[in-house]
Amino acid sequence: MVLKSRYYSYFLSVTFISALISLIPQPGLAQKNNRPVATATVSLEFVHTVGTREFSPDSIYKNDFGESFTVSRFRYYISNIQWHNRKTGKLYKTPASYFLIDEAEPLSKQIDLKVPAGQYTSLSFLIGVDSLKNISGAQDGALDPINGMFWTWQTGYIMAKLEGSSPVSKLPRNMFEFHIGGFKGPYNVLQRVEIPVTERMPIITGSKQSTIRISVDINKWFNGKHPLPLSKHTACMTPGELSLQYAENYITMFNAAEAQ
Amino acid sequence: MRATIIILSLAVLVMLGAFSIQAFVTKENLIGTPVKQIIPDGFPSPVYKFQDNPLTKEGIALGRKLFYEGQLSRDGITSCASCHQQFAAFSDFEHPLSHGFNNAFTIRNAPPLFNLAWHKELHLDGAINHIEVQPLAPLLDTNEMATTIDSILYKLNADPQYRSMFKAAFGDTKINSQRILRALAQFTGTIVSASSRYDRVKKGKDRFNDFEQRGYELFQLHCNSCHAEPFFTDFSYRNIGLPLDPTINDYGRMRITGLPADSLKFKVPSLRNIARTAPYFHDGRTWGLSIATNHFSMATPDPNTDTLIINSKPLDKAQIQYITYFLRTLTDSVLIKNPSLSDPAFKPYEHIR
Numbered sequence: 001m002v003l004k005s006r007y008y009s010y011f012l013s014v015t016f017i018s019a020l021i022s023l024i025p026q027p028g029l030a031q032k033n034n035r036p037v038a039t040a041t042v043s044l045e046f047v048h049t050v051g052t053r054e055f056s057p058d059s060i061y062k063n064d065f066g067e068s069f070t071v072s073r074f075r076y077y078i079s080n081i082q083w084h085n086r087k088t089g090k091l092y093k094t095p096a097s098y099f100l101i102d103e104a105e106p107l108s109k110q111i112d113l114k115v116p117a118g119q120y121t122s123l124s125f126l127i128g129v130d131s132l133k134n135i136s137g138a139q140d141g142a143l144d145p146i147n148g149m150f151w152t153w154q155t156g157y158i159m160a161k162l163e164g165s166s167p168v169s170k171l172p173r174n175m176f177e178f179h180i181g182g183f184k185g186p187y188n189v190l191q192r193v194e195i196p197v198t199e200r201m202p203i204i205t206g207s208k209q210s211t212i213r214i215s216v217d218i219n220k221w222f223n224g225k226h227p228l229p230l231s232k233h234t235a236c237m238t239p240g241e242l243s244l245q246y247a248e249n250y251i252t253m254f255n256a257a258e259a260q
Numbered sequence: 261m262r263a264t265i266i267i268l269s270l271a272v273l274v275m276l277g278a279f280s281i282q283a284f285v286t287k288e289n290l291i292g293t294p295v296k297q298i299i300p301d302g303f304p305s306p307v308y309k310f311q312d313n314p315l316t317k318e319g320i321a322l323g324r325k326l327f328y329e330g331q332l333s334r335d336g337i338t339s340c341a342s343c344h345q346q347f348a349a350f351s352d353f354e355h356p357l358s359h360g361f362n363n364a365f366t367i368r369n370a371p372p373l374f375n376l377a378w379h380k381e382l383h384l385d386g387a388i389n390h391i392e393v394q395p396l397a398p399l400l401d402t403n404e405m406a407t408t409i410d411s412i413l414y415k416l417n418a419d420p421q422y423r424s425m426f427k428a429a430f431g432d433t434k435i436n437s438q439r440i441l442r443a444l445a446q447f448t449g450t451i452v453s454a455s456s457r458y459d460r461v462k463k464g465k466d467r468f469n470d471f472e473q474r475g476y477e478l479f480q481l482h483c484n485s486c487h488a489e490p491f492f493t494d495f496s497y498r499n500i501g502l503p504l505d506p507t508i509n510d511y512g513r514m515r516i517t518g519l520p521a522d523s524l525k526f527k528v529p530s531l532r533n534i535a536r537t538a539p540y541f542h543d544g545r546t547w548g549l550s551i552a553t554n555h556f557s558m559a560t561p562d563p564n565t566d567t568l569i570i571n572s573k574p575l576d577k578a579q580i581q582y583i584t585y586f587l588r589t590l591t592d593s594v595l596i597k598n599p600s601l602s603d604p605a606f607k608p609y610e611h612i613r
Contacts, residue, residue: 137312137392138441145396146409146437152396154387154516187518240518 038117043211044081046101046109048074050218055103063222065229069166069176071218074103075149076160076250077142079126079133081113084194086121098129100142100149123212124194127251128159131183131190156181156239159189160250162221169234176230178221180246182239189239189247195256216253224249291431292316297377300454302462302490306377308391308449313442315450318428321604323447325425326440328603331415333405334361340398340444341603343370347596349533350374350451356544360398361406367508369544371529372537374453374595375491384526384542385513386497392445396437409437416440451601453532454490455594458586468589475586478579483531485568492531492590498566499524501559505543512542523564535588536596550584 048055050063055071062068078101081094094113102108133143134156143150149158158179165174182189195214222228225248236242295315299306313319327344330337343358343366344350350373352358358366368384382388388397398404399412416422416435423433430439458476460466468476479487488494497513504511504524513525526542539545540552556572559565575583595601 135389137390137445138438140436140438144409144437145393146413150393150396152393152400155389155393185517238518 039114040117041209042113042115043209044078044111044113044123045211045213046078046111047213047215048103048109048218049215055218057103061218063219063230065222065227065231067166067168067222067230069164069168069230071103071162071164073161073163074218075147076101077126077128077149077157078111079129080192081123081125083115083120084122084124085119090118090120092116092120097125098133098142100147120197122194122196124192126190126192127247127254128181128183128190129157131188133157134183151179151181154238156183159247162218166230166234168230171234176234177237178235178246179237180243180250182243187239187241187244189244191247191251193251193254195254197256212256213258215255217255218253220253221246221250224252290314292318292429295320295450298450298452300452300459300490303375303378303454307380308377308445310446310449313392313445315446316429318425319430319443319446320450322422322425322429323443323445324601325422325604326444327447328605331419332399332407332412334407334411338405340395343398343404344373346598346601347536348372349453349536349592349596351533351537354538356539358404360404361402364403364406366401366403367510368542369539372533373448374451374532374592375530376451377449378491378495380495381527384529385516386527387516391449392441395441395444412440413437451595453592453595456532456592457589459592461589468586471582471585472589475582475584476589478575478583479586482572482575483583486528486566487531493528495527497522497525497527498569499526499562499564500555500569501561501565502541502545502555503560503562505545508543510543521564524562525564531587532590533592533595535591549587550580553580553583553587 050059050061053059053061055074057071060068060070078099079097081097083092083094084090092115094115097113099111100108129143133139138145143157145152149161150156151158158181160178160180162176162178164176166176167174169176171177180189195212197212222230226245228245228249233242236246292314293316295317297306297310297315326332327340330339330342332339338360343352343355343360345353347353352370356369358370360366371384376382376391379391380389382391382394383397388394399407400409413435416426422435426435426439426443427433429443457466457468461468484492486494486496486498499512502524511523513522513527514520516522534540535549538549539547540549541555546552546555546558554575556569557574559569561570
C-alpha cells in the first residue's frame with residue numbers, strides 16, 4: 001500500500017511537471033502545432049508598356065492624343081496586397097507589404113511573395129502607401145524618404161511619379177512632372193486595384209513557383225477615366241483635384257497579362 | 261510523499277528558471293539605458309509617446325549631437341541649432357526670417373522648440389503630421405540646409421564617432437534616415453518648458469508681483485481662449501487679421517488644405533518664452549512685445565478673420581503693460597540654461613582666456 005501510494009505520487013508529480021513544462025512559453029512552437037497551410041511562392045512581375053509596345057527608356061512614344069513624349073522617371077508604390085477567392089469568400093492579406101516599383105530598377109519590378117496554397121480568383125493591391133503609414137513618422141525600407149517618394153514640405157508619400165518631356169510642354173526643357181499623392185479628405189488618391197485571375201490561371205500550390213505578369217500601360221496615365229492631354233497639363237505636384245484625376249487614370253494602367 | 265514534495269518544488273524551480281531566462285532574453289534585447297518621458301504636472305498625456313522609438317540616454321545623446329551638427333547641411337556649417345538657439349528658447353534670435361544655404365531666406369519666422377511632444381501637427385501651417393518626419397523639411401529645403409539624405413548618410417558614415425553612437429543607440433552601426441530622424445525626435449521631443457516663474461507660482465512656490473498678477477487676470481480675460489494654459493496655445497489655426505505681405509505671399513494653412521476658408525490662418529503660437537522670441541508673428545513683422553500684444557488693434561479683418569479678434573475690446577496702454585509683465589513670467593530660465601540641451605561639442609574653457 002505504501003509502495004503503491006509512492007508510485008501514485010511519482011505518477012502525479014510527473015504529470016504535474018509535464019503540465020507545467022507545457023505551460024512554459026516557447027516561441028515558435030505555437031506555429032508548429034497549428035499545422036501550417038502549405039505556402040507557395042508567387043512572383044508578381046510588372047511589365048511597363050506604352051499601349052501594346054513594351055517600354056524602353058530611350059524611345060519616343062505617342063499618347064492617345066497624338067502627343068509625342070519620352071519618360072525619364074516612372075515609379076509607384078504597391079502596398080497592402082490581398083488575395084481573394086470570390087467564390088468561397090476566402091481572403092489572404094500579405095502582411096506589411098510595401099514595394100516601390102521603379103522603371104529604372106529592373107529588380108524592383110518583380111515581387112516574390114509567399115501565399116498559402118489554394119485557388120484564388122483575384123489579387124488586389126493599393127497604388128500608393130496607406131494613410132496609416134503616412135501619419136506614423138519615420139519609416140525605412142521601401143518607405144525610406146531617401147527613395148524620393150516623400151514630400152517634405154507637407155507630410156505624405158508620393159504614391160506615383162511620372163516625369164519626362166514632350167515637345168508640347170512649355171516648361172523648361174519641355175519637361176513634364178507628375179507627383180501624385182494625398183491620403184485624406186476629398187482628394188485621397190488611394191485606390192485599390194483588383195486584378196482578376198482567370199480560370200486558366202494556376203492553382204497556386206507549394207510544388208512550383210507561379211508568376212503573374214501584370215502589364216502597366218503608361219498611356220492610361222494621360223487617358224484612363226479622364227482625358228488629360230499634355231497640352232493641358234504638364235505638372236501636378238500637390239494633392240488636389242487634378243492629382244485625384246491622375247490617380248483615377250493610373251489605376252486603369254494595371255492588367256494581368258498572363259500567368260504561368 | 262517527501263519525494264513528491266521534492267519533485268514538485270524542483271518542477272516549480274525549473275518553471276521559474278525558464279521564465280527568468282525568458283525575462284533575461286527580453287531584457288537583453290533592449291538597447292541602451294531607458295529614459296522615462298517627462299510629463300510635467302498639469303500637462304495632459306502627450307501626442308508623441310515615443311511608441312516605436314523607445315527613449316534612451318544614448319538615443320537622446322545622438323539626437324542632441326545631430327541637432328548641433330553642421331554636416332547635416334550642404335555648406336557644412338548650418339545646423340538645426342543655427343536657427344533654433346537655446347538662449348532664444350530654440351527660436352532664431354532677432355531674426356524675422358532665417359537665412360540658410362547660400363544666403364537664402366525662409367518665408368517664416370523660425371518657431372521656438374519646446375513641448376513638441378504635445379503638438380499634433382508641426383509648422384505654422386500644420387504641414388507636418390509627425391515629429392519624426394519634421395526635420396526632413398529644413399534638411400532638404402534649398403533655402404535652409406539644402407542637403408540630401410544621401411549626402412548626410414555619406415558624411416555620418418565616414419565619422420567613426422557617429423558609427424559608435426548609432427550602435428549605442430540602435431544596436432548596430434547601420435545609419436539610415438529612420439534612425440537619424442528618430443534620434444532627432446528623442447532630443448527635440450524631450451525639450452520641455454514647464455519651469456517658468458508662472459509654473460512656480462502655479463505650484464505655490466513663488467508669487468506674482470502686483471503688476472504680474474493684474475496682467476494674469478487681464479490675460480485670462482482677453483487672451484486665453486486661444487493661448488490656452490498650460491501650453492499657452494490651443495494648437496488651432498487662426499486668421500488674426502494680419503494683412504498678406506505681397507513680397508512673401510504666404511497664405512498659411514490654405515496652402516495645406518486648399519480651402520479658401522483657411523486663407524491667412526496660422527497656428528496659434530505658444531506664449532511660453534515669448535519674451536525671448538522676438539520678433540513676432542509668422543513672418544516676424546513686429547518687434548516689440550507690447551506692440552505684438554496689442555495685435556487686435558493692428559487687425560485689418562478679412563472674411564476669414566477670427567470673430568474673437570473682430571469682437572475684441574481694445575486694450576489701453578496700462579492693460580497692455582500689465583499683460584507684458586505677466587508674459588515675462590513665462591520665460592523658462594531652466595530651459596534656456598539647461599546644460600544637457602546645449603551643444604555637446606561646446607567647450608566653455610576654450611573661450612575663456
